[in-house]
Amino acid sequence: MTSDDPRALSDALGRLATTPRLLVALDFDGTLAPEVDAPMEARALPDALVAIRRLAAADGTHVALVSGRDLASLSAISETPDEVLLVGSHGIEVRVDGHETSLTxxxxxxxxxxxxxxxxxxxxxxxxxxxxxxxxxxxxxxxxxxxxxxxxxxxxxxxxxxxxxxxxxxxxxxxxxxVRPTGKNDGIDRLRDIVGATGVLYAGDDVTDEDGFLALGDGDLALKVGPGESRAGYRVADPQAVAALLLELAELREHLGHA
Ligand SMILES: [Mg+2]
Structure with a gap:
């Protein structure tokens, strides 16, 4: 059951913020960036970018974008610092110090x-x-x-x-x-291993993000963006609400000594 209660979400965010090594994994289109007709014109909201930079700079905190876009397109429009991990093509491609695509x-x-x-x-x-x-x-x-x-x-x-x-x-x-079965859950599983995360936030708006939520468990926070059935525990309305929530999380991490 997905909760629409802002207070319940705020409590969950407060609990997540205390985890030693936090992974903040985010879908891009419809989650950080409002939907647009021309895919290459999509841009994350300014507040979301500010929050991502603060989170990426915080101690024990890693930020990743997990998108259905290919990696080239994602890195061209995401405007994020290099320490932000990028997972493209629903988990097939990962940018961590350079990337590779390996089809047989x-x-x-x-x-x-x-x-x-x-x-x-x-x-x-x-x-x-x-x-x-x-x-x-x-x-x-x-x-x-x-x-x-x-x-x-x-x-x-x-x-x-x-x-x-x-x-x-x-x-x-x-x-x-x-030609290969992949889901965002595969990408998030890899990221969790790479950064040794003890807690994960994943936010997404689309059908493919439901796969991403599969990779989350106790101590993690699954956030659905917008209307529709979801297996996520919590919901916000739109990318504006995601940006506000990321700013709140950045604030909490900094207060907890992860600055
Ligand atoms: Mg999306």
């Missing part, structure tokens, strides 16, 4: 066939944007009407059905196919 030869072949199938399904629909991702592709239909979206989705699914071992996931106005 078979996966590279499968990805090529997948690319042909998805581009064919979207052909002739200028309002549908196909985004290339390291392990797959995303079909963006934000600018398309419902009939076009349905038609392109069924064409893509029919074509992809002919291929083996393709994993599908849906988000807001996006349908993604990948």
């Amino acid at each position: 030869d078979d996966e590279v072949d499968a990805r090529r066939r997948l690319s042909e199938a998805v581009h064919a399904a979207a052909a002739g629909h200028d309002e549908v944007f196909v985004e290339e991702k390291p392990a797959g592709l995303a079909l963006h239909t934000r600018l398309a009407d419902e009939a076009t979206t349905t038609a392109v989705h069924s064409a893509a699914r029919r074509a992809v059905d002919e291929l083996d071992g393709i994993h599908e996931r849906t988000g807001k106005n996006v349908l993604e196919f990948a």
Whole structure:
């Protein structure tokens, strides 16, 4: 059951702030940055950036962005300092002192066939944007009407059905196919190991963030942004509320001697 009670959230935040090694993991689009039509124009709210810089500078505190975007796009628009860890493509890519993407030869072949199938399904629909991702592709239909979206989705699914071992996931106005099963939970698990976190905050707004919440347990804080069913324990309304909460967390960490 997801709690909408600000006082309960504030209490949970206060408890989390006392953990020795804190990981603050954040989705980007719709969580730090309000949704926009042109993906490369998305920017985190100024208050969110201020809070992230303060948290990243605090002792025993690590900040990570965990996004469905590929790493190149995420680092181009995130405007965060280098010590902020970046996890792209739902956990496939991680930037910690440089990054790597490691598909096997078979996966590279499968990805090529997948690319042909998805581009064919979207052909002739200028309002549908196909985004290339390291392990797959995303079909963006934000600018398309419902009939076009349905038609392109069924064409893509029919074509992809002919291929083996393709994993599908849906988000807001996006349908993604990948040659490797990954979820944000895999990315968060890796980050938790990398920084040795004793407590984790994860905040996200979309379907793929529900995977991220799977990586959280007792002593962590799962925060859903916006409306909709969620397995997260707490909810805030929008990116403005996320920014305010991150500022509150930065304040608490600094007060507790993590400055
Ligand atoms: Mg999002």
